[in-house]
Amino acid sequence: MNTSLKPSDISKPSDCLCHIEPGELSLLPPPYEDFNQTAIPPLKPEKIKNIEASLDDTVAIGIPKPASAEEEKELVHQFLCGLKKLFEKENNWTFLQPLLLSMEHCAKCQTCSNACPVYEMSGRKEIHRPIFRAEVLRRIYKKYLKPGGKITAKLTGDIDLNWTTIARLAELSYRCTLCRRCATVCPIGVDNGLINHEIRKLFSQEMGIAPKELHEKGTVQHLRVGSTTGMNPLAAKDSAEFIQEEMEEIAGYKVEIPWDVEGADILLLHNAGEMLAWPENVGAFAIIFQAAGISWTLSSEAAGYDAVNYGLWYDDVQFSRVAVKHADIARRLKVKKIVMGECGHAHKALTVIADRLLTGDLNIPRESAMVTLENIVLNGKLQFDPLKNNFPVTLHDPCNMVRSMGIVEPQRRILRKIAPRFREMTPHGVENYCCGGGSGFAIMSGYNFAEWRNLVSSRKKFLQILNAFEDEPQDVPKYVCAPCSNCKGTIRDMINYYHAEKRSGLHYGGLVELIVNALAGMKKPIIRFGEKPSWEL
Amino acid sequence: MGFYVLSYLCIAVFIIATGCLIYRQLSFPLHVRWEIYPVRHETIARVAYGGSYMEELNWWGKKYKSSLINELKYMVPEILFLRGLWKENRNLWWLSFPFHFGMYLMIATFALLLLHAFFTLWGLPVFAAGGSVSILLSGLIVVTGWSGLILGNIGSIGVLYKRMTEAELRNYSSFGDYFNILFIFLFFLSAFITCLFFDPFLAGAKAYTLGLLTGGHSLNSYMPGQSVSGSLAIVSASLLVAYIPLTHMSHMYMKYFLYHDVKWDDAPNLPGGKIEAAIKNNLKFKPTWKAKHIEADGQKSWKDIAAAAPKEMK
Numbered sequence: 001m002n003t004s005l006k007p008s009d010i011s012k013p014s015d016c017l018c019h020i021e022p023g024e025l026s027l028l029p030p031p032y033e034d035f036n037q038t039a040i041p042p043l044k045p046e047k048i049k050n051i052e053a054s055l056d057d058t059v060a061i062g063i064p065k066p067a068s069a070e071e072e073k074e075l076v077h078q079f080l081c082g083l084k085k086l087f088e089k090e091n092n093w094t095f096l097q098p099l100l101l102s103m104e105h106c107a108k109c110q111t112c113s114n115a116c117p118v119y120e121m122s123g124r125k126e127i128h129r130p131i132f133r134a135e136v137l138r139r140i141y142k143k144y145l146k147p148g149g150k151i152t153a154k155l156t157g158d159i160d161l162n163w164t165t166i167a168r169l170a171e172l173s174y175r176c177t178l179c180r181r182c183a184t185v186c187p188i189g190v191d192n193g194l195i196n197h198e199i200r201k202l203f204s205q206e207m208g209i210a211p212k213e214l215h216e217k218g219t220v221q222h223l224r225v226g227s228t229t230g231m232n233p234l235a236a237k238d239s240a241e242f243i244q245e246e247m248e249e250i251a252g253y254k255v256e257i258p259w260d261v262e263g264a265d266i267l268l269l270h271n272a273g274e275m276l277a278w279p280e281n282v283g284a285f286a287i288i289f290q291a292a293g294i295s296w297t298l299s300s301e302a303a304g305y306d307a308v309n310y311g312l313w314y315d316d317v318q319f320s321r322v323a324v325k326h327a328d329i330a331r332r333l334k335v336k337k338i339v340m341g342e343c344g345h346a347h348k349a350l351t352v353i354a355d356r357l358l359t360g361d362l363n364i365p366r367e368s369a370m371v372t373l374e375n376i377v378l379n380g381k382l383q384f385d386p387l388k389n390n391f392p393v394t395l396h397d398p399c400n401m402v403r404s405m406g407i408v409e410p411q412r413r414i415l416r417k418i419a420p421r422f423r424e425m426t427p428h429g430v431e432n433y434c435c436g437g438g439s440g441f442a443i444m445s446g447y448n449f450a451e452w453r454n455l456v457s458s459r460k461k462f463l464q465i466l467n468a469f470e471d472e473p474q475d476v477p478k479y480v481c482a483p484c485s486n487c488k489g490t491i492r493d494m495i496n497y498y499h500a501e502k503r504s505g506l507h508y509g510g511l512v513e514l515i516v517n518a519l520a521g522m523k524k525p526i527i528r529f530g531e532k533p534s535w536e537l
Numbered sequence: 538m539g540f541y542v543l544s545y546l547c548i549a550v551f552i553i554a555t556g557c558l559i560y561r562q563l564s565f566p567l568h569v570r571w572e573i574y575p576v577r578h579e580t581i582a583r584v585a586y587g588g589s590y591m592e593e594l595n596w597w598g599k600k601y602k603s604s605l606i607n608e609l610k611y612m613v614p615e616i617l618f619l620r621g622l623w624k625e626n627r628n629l630w631w632l633s634f635p636f637h638f639g640m641y642l643m644i645a646t647f648a649l650l651l652l653h654a655f656f657t658l659w660g661l662p663v664f665a666a667g668g669s670v671s672i673l674l675s676g677l678i679v680v681t682g683w684s685g686l687i688l689g690n691i692g693s694i695g696v697l698y699k700r701m702t703e704a705e706l707r708n709y710s711s712f713g714d715y716f717n718i719l720f721i722f723l724f725f726l727s728a729f730i731t732c733l734f735f736d737p738f739l740a741g742a743k744a745y746t747l748g749l750l751t752g753g754h755s756l757n758s759y760m761p762g763q764s765v766s767g768s769l770a771i772v773s774a775s776l777l778v779a780y781i782p783l784t785h786m787s788h789m790y791m792k793y794f795l796y797h798d799v800k801w802d803d804a805p806n807l808p809g810g811k812i813e814a815a816i817k818n819n820l821k822f823k824p825t826w827k828a829k830h831i832e833a834d835g836q837k838s839w840k841d842i843a844a845a846a847p848k849e850m851k
Contacts, residue, residue: 097565105788108709111626157711187621189795208828223846320843356569406574406589430587
C-alpha cells in the first residue's frame with residue numbers, strides 16, 4: 001500500500017506524482033490474469049510536452065502549460081478568485097450550504113476510502129482517496145481565504161499554492177466518477193464527491209478549464225447544434241427514420257416514431273447517443289409505447305432530442321442553460337410530462353437537480369422511464385413470454401438513477417417478470433458500484449484516458465459482473481442490463497477491452513430491449529447474441 | 538470565583554458560537570437538491586432498499602410525505618452509537634465509540650448535576666436527603682460520570698494512538714487534530730484522577746454545579762482549588778465547552794444539518810410553494826464568474842444567464 005504521499009505533496013514539482021506499476025492494480029480472476037500485469041500505456045512525450053501531465057499516468061483535460069512565471073502567477077490568482085466565489089451566495093447559491101458543511105466537518109477518519117472503487121482498484125494509491133483532493137482544497141481554503149490563515153496553516157494543515165498544485169488539482173478532479181459511494185458511508189455526512197464537483201466548477205466557471213468532451217464538444221455543442229453527438233435536428237429525424245426501418249427488419253414490427261406532437265401525454269427524452277450507437281434502444285421504446293397505446297412524442301427542436309446535460313458534472317451555468325432549454329421545449333409542446341429515457345445522469349439532472357431551478361410553467365412534471373415502463377409491463381396491457389429471455393441476466397444500477405434518485409425497484413419488478421434467470425450483483429441497489437464511466441468518463445477518451453478508465457475506474461464493475469455470472473458456463477451468453485447510455489458505453493468498452501464476450505460470453509444492452517424481446521407477439525427476437533446489427537456491419 | 542467566571546464565559550461562548558452556527562445554516566439560500574438514498578424520512582418499506590417517492594407513477598399528483606420520526610429513528614442511534622462507523626469502519630469504531638460516548642455521558646452527567654442542583658435549590662420535599670429520588674439521582678450521577686470518564690479516557694488514548702501510528706490517518710492529521718484529542722484527554726484524565734483520589738461520589742461536581750447556578754454564593758458551593766486535578770478538570774471542561782463549536786468537532790451536533798438539510802433533502806418544488814419562492818429569489822442573484830462562456834457581467838442575473846446560450850466557448 002502506498003501511503004507515503006501527503007496532501008501537501010501535491011505542490012512539490014515532479015514528473016509524476018503517482019505512477020501505477022504493472023501488477024499494482026487489483027487482481028482479476030481467470031481467465032483475465034493476463035491483464036494483471038497490464039500497465040496504463042505511457043503518454044507519448046511529444047503529445048504532452050505542452051500540457052500539464054505531472055499528476056499520474058493519464059491526462060483528462062490537457063491544460064496548456066503557462067508560458068511564463070507571470071502567467072503562472074495570474075492563473076494562481078484566478079484560481080483564488082474562483083475559490084472565493086465558491087463560498088459566495090451570489091455565485092454559488094446552488095451548492096453553498098452543502099459545500100460549507102462538507103468543508104468544515106470532516107474528521108479525516110478515512111471511512112470513505114474503503115467505499116471508493118477507484119481507490120481500491122488503483123492499488124490503493126493515495127491520490128485516489130476521496131479525502132485527498134478534498135483535503136487539498138480544504139487546506140488552500142483555510143490558508144488563503146480564512147482570516148489569519150497563513151499563520152494558522154501551521155496548526156491546521158499547511159500546503160503551498162503554486163501552479164503545480166492547481167494544475168494537478170484540476171486533473172485530479174477528473175479521477176473521481178462522482179458516484180458518491182464515499183458520501184453514503186461517511187458517518188458525519190461529509191460528501192467528498194460534492195467537493196470534487198465544486199473543484200471542477202471552479203476551474204470551468206472561473207478559468208474556462210474543462211475537458212473538451214464535456215465543454216466544447218459537450219454542452220457548447222449541445223446548445224449550438226442540438227446534441228452533444230453533433231446531430232442537428234435534421235440528422236436526428238433521419239436517424240429515427242432509419243430506426244423505424246431497422247425495427248421492421250429486425251423485429252418484424254412496423255413502428256412509427258412521432259415527432260413534435262403538441263399536447264401529447266409524454267415527451268420522451270433520449271440520450272441522443274442511443275440513436276447513433278444503440279438505435280435498437282430507441283426502436284424498442286417506440287415499440288413498447290406504440291403497443292401500449294401511449295400518447296407520446298419526441299421533439300425535433302435543437303437539444304430537445306438529446307436528454308444529456310453534461311453541465312451536471314462540471315458547470316452549474318451550462319447545466320442551467322441545458323435544463324431550461326429542455327423544460328422550455330416541453331412547455332411549448334404542451335406535454336403532460338417528460339419521461340427520461342435510459343440515461344442516468346439525464347434523470348438526475350432534469351428531475352432532481354433542475355427541480356430547484358425551474359419555476360412557473362417551466363416546472364413540467366418529470367418521470368423516470370423505469371416507472372413508466374413498470375406501469376406498462378405490470379398492468380397487463382401487454383402480453384409477455386419470459387422464456388424468450390431464458391438467458392442469465394444481471395442488472396447494473398446507474399448511480400445517478402439509483403443512489404441519487406432512489407429509483408431502485410421498478411426496473412427490478414420488470415426484470416422479475418420478464419427475465420427468469422435474473423440475478424443481482426453484489427452489492428447492488430443504492431450500494432452499487434459505478435460502471436467507471438460516471439461524471440463524463442464514459443465519453444472522455446483523449447490521450448490514454450480510455451485505457452485508464454478500462455483498467456482502473458471500470459475494474460470494480462467488471463469484477464462485479466464476472467462474479468454475478470460465476471455459476472454459469474463460459475459459453476453461455478449472458479446479458480448485462482444497463483439502463484443508462486453512459487454506463488452502457490462503459491460496459492461495452494470494458495467487454496471489448498477485456499475480450500469478455502469471447503472469454504465469458506458477456507453481452508450488454510438496455511432494459512427496453514429485454515422487454516421487447518419478451519413481448520409475446522413479436523415475430524423475431526430483438527436480442528441476438530453473436531450477431532452484429534446492421535448498423536455495425 | 539475566577540473558576541465560575543471562566544465557566545460562565547465559556548458557556549456564553551458556546552451558546553453564542555452554536556447560535557451563530559445554527560443561524561448561518563438557517564440563513565443560507567436554498568440549495569439545489571443533492572440527496573442520497575436511502576433517505577431516512579421515506580416510508581419504512583422504501584427505506585429498507587433506498588427507494589424514493591419518485592418510484593411512483595405521476596408522483597407529483599400525490600402528497601409529499603416526510604416522517605421526522607423515521608429520520609430520528611436513524612439519526613439518534615447514529616449520533617449516539619456511531620452506527621455508520623460500526624458498519625463501515627469497525628476497527629475505528631472500537632476506539633471512536635468510547636471516545637464519543639464518553640463525551641455524551643459527560644454531557645448526560647452534567648444534565649443530571651444541573652437537575653440535582655435545581656432540586657437542591659428548590660428544596661422540594663420529594664428530594665429530601667436520604668429520599669429515594671435523591672439516592673436515585675446521586676446514583677445515576679456516579680454511574681454516568683464514572684462510565685463516561687472510563688470510556689473517555691480509553692477512547693482518547695485509543696484515537697490518539699491510532700492517529701499517530703496509522704499512516705492513513707497520520708498523513709492527513711495536523712497539529713490541530715492532535716491538539717483537539719489531547720485537549721479532550723486532558724479533561725478526561727484530570728477528572729478521572731480527581732474522582733479516583735478525591736471525589737469518588739462526585740460530591741465536588743454537584744457542589745460546583747450548584748455554585749454555577751448561584752454565582753458561587755450558595756453555602757453548599759464547591760470552592761475550587763482543593764486539588765490541582767480538580768481545578769484542571771474545571772478549567773479544561775469549561776474551555777472545551779467554548780472550544781468545540783469553534784472547530785470541526787461541532788460535527789457532533791452539526792451532523793443534523795449534514796443529514797437533514799443535504800443528504801435527505803428530497804422536498805420537491807411544487808408550483809406556488811415555498812421552495813418555488815426561494816428559487817425565484819435565488820435566480821435574482823448576479824454572479825461574477827469570469828470564464829467567458831458564463832458571460833456574467835455582475836448585472837445579469839442567474840435567470841438571465843440561464844435563459845441565454847453562450848456566445849463564447851471558453
